[in-house]
Amino acid sequence: xxxxxxxxxxxxxxxxxxxxxxWFLVAQAIQKIGLSTDLTRSNVTLQWxxxxxxxxxxxxxxxxxxxxxxxxxxxxxxxxxxxVE
Amino acid sequence: MSFVTKPSKISLVIGASSVGTLIEWYDFxxxxxxxxxxxxxxxxxxxxxxxxLSTLAIFAAGFIVRPFGALVFGRLGDIIGRKYTFLLTLxxxxxxxxxIGLVPGFATIGWAAPILVLILRLxxxxxxxxxxxxxxxxxxxxxxxxxxxxxxxxxxxTATLGLxxxxxxxxxxxxxxxVEAFSAEWGGWRYPFWMSIILVxxxxxIRMKMSESPMFTKLKSEGKTSTNPLKESFGHKANFKMVLLxxxxxxxxxxxxxxxxxxYAQSFIETVCKVEFVQSRNLMLWAILFATPFFVIFGYxxxxxxxxxxxxxxxxxxxxxxxxxxxxxxxxxxxxNRTEKIDLAHTISSEKIAxxxxxxxxxxxxxxxxxxxxxxxAIFSYTKTDTLQIAAEFSDINASKIQYVxxxxxxxxxxxxxxxxxxxxAGLNLDTTRIADVVVLSxxxxxxxxxEKTLDHATYWNLIWLVFVQILYVTMVYGPIAAFLVELxxxxxxxxxxxxxYHIGNGVFGGLVPFLGTLIVEFTKTTDNPAGDPLAGLWxxxxxxxxxxxxxxxYLTNKVDKEVMD
Numbered sequence: 001x002x003x004x005x006x007x008x009x010x011x012x013x014x015x016x017x018x019x020x021x022x023w024f025l026v027a028q029a030i031q032k033i034g035l036s037t038d039l040t041r042s043n044v045t046l047q048w049x050x051x052x053x054x055x056x057x058x059x060x061x062x063x064x065x066x067x068x069x070x071x072x073x074x075x076x077x078x079x080x081x082x083x084v085e
Numbered sequence: 086m087s088f089v090t091k092p093s094k095i096s097l098v099i100g101a102s103s104v105g106t107l108i109e110w111y112d113f114x115x116x117x118x119x120x121x122x123x124x125x126x127x128x129x130x131x132x133x134x135x136x137x138l139s140t141l142a143i144f145a146a147g148f149i150v151r152p153f154g155a156l157v158f159g160r161l162g163d164i165i166g167r168k169y170t171f172l173l174t175l176x177x178x179x180x181x182x183x184x185i186g187l188v189p190g191f192a193t194i195g196w197a198a199p200i201l202v203l204i205l206r207l208x209x210x211x212x213x214x215x216x217x218x219x220x221x222x223x224x225x226x227x228x229x230x231x232x233x234x235x236x237x238x239x240x241x242x243t244a245t246l247g248l249x250x251x252x253x254x255x256x257x258x259x260x261x262x263x264v265e266a267f268s269a270e271w272g273g274w275r276y277p278f279w280m281s282i283i284l285v286x287x288x289x290x291i292r293m294k295m296s297e298s299p300m301f302t303k304l305k306s307e308g309k310t311s312t313n314p315l316k317e318s319f320g321h322k323a324n325f326k327m328v329l330l331x332x333x334x335x336x337x338x339x340x341x342x343x344x345x346x347x348x349y350a351q352s353f354i355e356t357v358c359k360v361e362f363v364q365s366r367n368l369m370l371w372a373i374l375f376a377t378p379f380f381v382i383f384g385y386x387x388x389x390x391x392x393x394x395x396x397x398x399x400x401x402x403x404x405x406x407x408x409x410x411x412x413x414x415x416x417x418x419x420x421x422n423r424t425e426k427i428d429l430a431h432t433i434s435s436e437k438i439a440x441x442x443x444x445x446x447x448x449x450x451x452x453x454x455x456x457x458x459x460x461x462x463a464i465f466s467y468t469k470t471d472t473l474q475i476a477a478e479f480s481d482i483n484a485s486k487i488q489y490v491x492x493x494x495x496x497x498x499x500x501x502x503x504x505x506x507x508x509x510x511a512g513l514n515l516d517t518t519r520i521a522d523v524v525v526l527s528x529x530x531x532x533x534x535x536x537e538k539t540l541d542h543a544t545y546w547n548l549i550w551l552v553f554v555q556i557l558y559v560t561m562v563y564g565p566i567a568a569f570l571v572e573l574x575x576x577x578x579x580x581x582x583x584x585x586x587y588h589i590g591n592g593v594f595g596g597l598v599p600f601l602g603t604l605i606v607e608f609t610k611t612t613d614n615p616a617g618d619p620l621a622g623l624w625x626x627x628x629x630x631x632x633x634x635x636x637x638x639x640y641l642t643n644k645v646d647k648e649v650m651d
Contacts, residue, residue, distance in 0.1 A: 007639060014333075014636075032608070047604065050142060054149055054593055065329040073326050074640050
């Protein structure tokens with residue numbers, strides 16, 4: 001019971017953390033691309049496009065994970081394949 | 086219902102699965118092992134760090150597409166069967182690896198070279214994405230319930246043994262060929278890629294003789310296989326939530342622990358600590374050799390005490406000890422217990438270099454576009470500048486005679502013009518009889534290793550021990566993971582469901598460790614601190630592992646699912 005409450009509270013934490021990570025990455029990307037020189041701009045931009053393209057969907061998944069946690073989906077993990085079919 | 090496979094047959098199942106997976110890992114790793122050479126061969130010679138970063142990005146691209154390979158081949162594996170799917174992935178992996186060895190360098194075909202390599206690297210990543218889930222599922226579906234962790238852990242050893250094989254082959258060829266021949270456009274660095282085709286053919290022949298997984302065969306005969314495993318895996322909340330839990334509570338942390346121990350460690354020792362090429366690879370070989378049996382030991386233990394706490398302990402150990410371990414790497418390789426090997430031919434990177442002798446026996450060294458130059462230790466040292474520099478350097482007089490002149494190349498001044506000015510300059514008191522002897526010493530490309538450090542015996546073994554410790558963490562998180570994932574999902578969608586979190590965790594979170602680690606260190610570089618904080622790159626694996634550990638401890642169960650044949 002006590003653990004289930006923690007799981008739900010943490011679910012909310014993950015839901016907040018996911019957009020915060022995206023915001024942090026976007027802010028970093030803008031800053032680093034802005035600081036780059038003409039010579040390095042295309043490379044720096046490419047690197048940040050890769051990072052954002054990869055981590056944005058993962059953060060969305062993390063948000064959904066948090067949502068499931070908040071809704072109590074992980075209170076009781078399945079014990080048989082029948083539970084997940 | 087259970088399907089007990091005879092001990093003699095399970096050995097064959099494990100052998101056939103492991104050999105193929107081993108070869109796929111070998112194929113995948115040689116690219117990373119040869120990143121420095123590849124960056125020179127497939128990118129413009131003056132691209133410097135950005136070429137290496139681009140190469141690492143291509144290396145990482147191979148990891149990033151692995152989840153897509155997991156979806157494509159996972160779906161196939163759940164529909165047509167495990168055996169034929171991982172035969173297909175093997176062919177794709179071997180073919181693309183062989184083809185990378187055939188791509189001409191940037192000097193011959195320009196930008197087509199990195200583009201071709203990127204495409205082939207993506208095929209490699211897709212194939213690997215389909216391979217692992219198939220092999221792990223195939224073995225798990227043959228193994229008895231109380232030995233699933235033990236038997237699947239043999240598959241887990243292949244990732245490390247693949248690295249071992251890749252390192253061994255590269256060292257062997259490089260040692261026999263010499264550095265110059267090995268690094269040439271059509272040099273020995275291509276041989277490991279070409280060798281792949283032989284290994285793959287052998288592996289295909291072995292796998293062709295294998296039969297399909299008994300559980301999948303039963304499902305198929307009953308017409309119960311999934312018609313749309315993607316929809317069933319990710320469209321149903323009950324299953325999708327387990328995919329997310331597997332990713333964020335176990336595999337994400339396992340991925341960063343793995344790639345830090347096996348890749349970041351080697352990259353750090355070679356590029357930051359600048360330990361000599363062969364020595365840095367040999368110490369990895371020793372560490373891997375000593376640590377590999379622990380995959381099986383922890384796999385076995387996971388059958389007895391559960392998977393969760395072994396994996397969590399491995400993550401915790403990494404989080405707590407990475408920074409002290411890497412700090413030791415820095416301290417040990419900067420101390421006096423090593424010798425620096427400075428080779429003029431390998432320590433100057435520039436477009437043009439010339440010397441001019443003058444009357445007072447001073448040699449004037451003229452260097453244009455120096456990236457990094459070391460001459461006679463502290464006498465002459467520049468790092469990363471595009472300015473035209475004129476320096477005096479001498480092997481036979483003291484440092485007070487050194488003269489430095491810097492000219493901005495953007496004003497149109499060219500090397501030869503400056504050289505001419507130097508020759509005619511009365512102020513430098515040139516020996517006119519020697520002016521004609523001015524020789525361009527080098528138009529070298531960027532050297533492979535600028536300063537190599539050869540470690541003494543004690544430091545060498547200390548480093549082996551500390552790399553071994555990191556790989557021990559890898560064995561703790563990675564040894565039980567296949568059994569853990571297999572038990573999380575039902576048979577008819579197992580290949581798809583377990584492959585995706587595995588490859589996002591390992592391919593994306595883990596595969597990005599070298600790239601993001603290098604990038605984070607770059608961010609810490611300032612004009613006041615041009616070297617940056619060499620340990621800053623560790624915050625990425627430490628951060629990811631910490632979140633994963635937290636989630637795993639709270640959300641995962643330690644219960645071993647005895648019945649996966651459902």
